[in-house]
Amino acid sequence: MDIPRQFLIREGDLRILNPFSPAKLAALGRALKLTPGTTLVDLCSGKGEMLCTWARDHGITGIGVDLAADWVAVARQRAAELGVDVEFRHGDAARFTAPDRADVAACIGATWIGDGVEGTITILERSLRPGGMLLIGEPYWRLDPPGQETVTGCHMTSKDDLRDLPGLLAHFGELGYDVVEMMLSNADDWDRYEAAHWLNVRRWLDANPDDPMHAEMRAELDTAPVRHVRYQRDYLGWGVFALIRR
Known part of the structure; x- marks a missing residue:
């Protein structure tokens, strides 16, 4: 049980596996007013940077779960x-359901585990204490995509795969939650994240010329930079949203 190798290659030595800077991750922890002893369950925790640094900075404890053994x-x-x-x-x-319900339950950038926001919230609620806080990391349309080429360039199949930011926040409300905090990525956050992929892929290509995946990753690197600046950078937003049930 693991994730596709392409993801491991792209992410390489990155610690935060989303378009989110270390400074914003730290700022989010402060904004949430985390206190010592707070418990957090992090689904699709990646390399654990959020849980580890918030434990260091705020004295929280918790459990992270991820499909990637590496x-x-x-x-x-x-x-x-x-x-x-x-x-x-x-x-x-x-x-996964936590053995003890947590103060905070998070899924940052992986709502595919529940086929979208609503299903992911249902999964998270299994591990959340009454009155606790959810953290959802989710993309949205920064600008209305003008056509299917832009939609595809943002790795979506349909414009309806995402909402715009007002629509996403309204959707949280429709699901019975107050939005109590948010931290949004900007163009530089996207650049730092996406460009790091290009360097990781190039270094992997140079080190693995005979790997069966070489041609696939070579083709990806041929198109990824232009795709990013033509489509994702302007049209695709991303943020982490803190929610408490009404």
């Missing part, structure tokens, strides 16, 4: 490096 190993190493009281498990986040 990333879980990195997350455990990061926790040991920082000396924090957090746990990481290798498994299917969509099937």
